[in-house]
Amino acid sequence: MAIVTGSCRFGLWQVHVAWQDDLVYRVRFAREELAGPVPEEILRYCAGRPADLASLESVATEGESTSAGIYRAVRAIPCGQTATYGEIARRVGTAPRAVGSAMARNPTPIVVPCHRVVAKTGMGGFTPDVAIKEALLDMERRGRVCDTGK
DNA sequence: CCAGGCTTGGAGG
DNA sequence: CCTCCAAGCCTGG
Numbered sequence: 782m783a784i785v786t787g788s789c790r791f792g793l794w795q796v797h798v799a800w801q802d803d804l805v806y807r808v809r810f811a812r813e814e815l816a817g818p819v820p821e822e823i824l825r826y827c828a829g830r831p832a833d834l835a836s837l838e839s840v841a842t843e844g845e846s847t848s849a850g851i852y853r854a855v856r857a858i859p860c861g862q863t864a865t866y867g868e869i870a871r872r873v874g875t876a877p878r879a880v881g882s883a884m885a886r887n888p889t890p891i892v893v894p895c896h897r898v899v900a901k902t903g904m905g906g907f908t909p910d911v912a913i914k915e916a917l918l919d920m921e922r923r924g925r926v927c928d929t930g931k
Numbered sequence: 932c933c934a935g936g937c938t939t940g941g942a943g944g
Numbered sequence: 945c946c947t948c949c950a951a952g953c954c955t956g957g
Contacts, residue, residue, distance in 0.1 A: 847954065866938055870953090877938040879953040884937050886955075898937080906937030914937090 787817025791827040792916055796891065798823060804838045808889040810913055823891060829920055831928040834860070839889040847875055851883040858897045860927035863918065865901045881905075891917075 784806060788795040791810075798819040799807040805820065819827075826832035841852040850873045858864050866877040866884075884895040885908060896914040899905045907914035921927055 851954095867940095870938085875954080876952040878936065878951090879938095879955090881937045882935085882954055886936095895937080900938065902939090904937090908937070911937085 785817060786815060787819045788815035789819045789824050789827045790814075791913075794910075794913060796823065796827055800837075803836065804840065805889050805892045806840050808891050810890070810909055826891065826926055829924045829926055831925050833929040834892060834894070835929075837892050839892040841888050841893050847873070847879065848883045848886075851875065851880055852887070852893045855884075855893050855895060855898055858894060860894075861921040863897045863899045866898055866905065867901055869898060897921075 782801060784799055784801045786797065786799045788797045788811075790796070793812075794810045795812065795814050796819065797807070797809050797811055797815050798805060800820055803820075805823075808823075820837055822832045822834055822837055826834060835856075839852065839856075842849055842856065851869060854869050854872045855864075866880040869880045870877045880898065884898055885906070887893050887895045890896065894917075896907060896917040904911060904914065
C-alpha cells in the first residue's frame, strides 16, 4: 500500500494530509482542496467531533534528533491545554528558540499539536496563519474534540 | 559555515 | 509599561 494524499475542510482552510495506515508523513494548511482520503481521526478532529489523535504516528517523532524529542514532548501536551516554548525547551533540554524553529518546520501539524505551544507572553506564531492556531485552540477548549469517547 | 527563526529574560527609559 | 538586546540552539541552504 502506497502513501495516500487527500484533504478535509477546517473552517476556511483545507487540511492536506499525506499518510499510510497509522503513519502520517505530511500535514499542511492550504486554500485548495485535494481529492483523496484523510485518516479517520483527522477527519473527526477537523469536524469538531471526538477524535483520538494519539492513535496516529508522525514521521516527525522518529529518531533521536533534538527536533524529534521536541516533537514528542509537544505530542504529550494534553488536548485543550497549552505549554510555552520555554517549558518544552526545558523538558527536552534545549533552548526556547530551538523549539520555535522546530514548530515552524513541523512536518505534521495537528498530529504533532504545535498549535498548543504558545509564547510566554502571548500567542506565538503559526504558519501560514495564526488565525488557524487560535481556531484550533478555541475548538479544543470548547468542543468535544478532546473526548476520545473511550 | 552562517543566517535566521512560531523565544526569553534582563536592562534601561 | 515599553523598547532594545544578546544569549542560545538547531536547521536549511
